[in-house]
Amino acid sequence: MAGKWAVFRCVDGRLNEPLENFLRSFDVPPNHYSFTLIGGTKDNFRVLTDLEFAVSRLGISRAIFVQHTDCLAYGGRIMCGCSEDADREFQIGEIRRIIDDIRKIEGLTSWFFLAHIDDNGEVSFEEIDKNK
Numbered sequence: 190m191a192g193k194w195a196v197f198r199c200v201d202g203r204l205n206e207p208l209e210n211f212l213r214s215f216d217v218p219p220n221h222y223s224f225t226l227i228g229g230t231k232d233n234f235r236v237l238t239d240l241e242f243a244v245s246r247l248g249i250s251r252a253i254f255v256q257h258t259d260c261l262a263y264g265g266r267i268m269c270g271c272s273e274d275a276d277r278e279f280q281i282g283e284i285r286r287i288i289d290d291i292r293k294i295e296g297l298t299s300w301f302f303l304a305h306i307d308d309n310g311e312v313s314f315e316e317i318d319k320n321k
């Protein structure tokens with residue numbers, strides 16, 4: 190796919206290898222710009238500031254956002270009563286909290302994913318939202 194890509198993700202190292210494999214399967218070029226932030230989209234202001242820079246100065250036209258379960262920036266799964274379902278709902282809420290502001294940025298195509306990190310450290314990806 191044409192256009193420069195950016196990936197916004199959490200610092201959590203458990204995501205590294207699974208996310209790289211996932212991005213490759215998604216045809217994201219290996220030279221994509223990577224924005225690694227504590228808690229992913231947790232700090233909306235920071236994400237939007239970096240994203241506006243990415244679009245206006247770096248020429249980014251496609252961005253992928255990855256939130257994940259058991260995120261220690263939020264206290265981990267324990268803050269959701271150790272429930273994967275509650276954790277999933279919480280993190281989807283975190284995506285929904287910023288999605289409208291991201292969609293206001295012209296010239297940007299965005300995809301939103303939730304990475305599920307299970308108790309064995311296995312990672313799987315769920316598409317939450319996409320615009321074309």
Ligand SMILES: [Zn+2]
Pocket residue numbers: 199200201227228229257259260261262
């Ligand atoms: Zn995290």
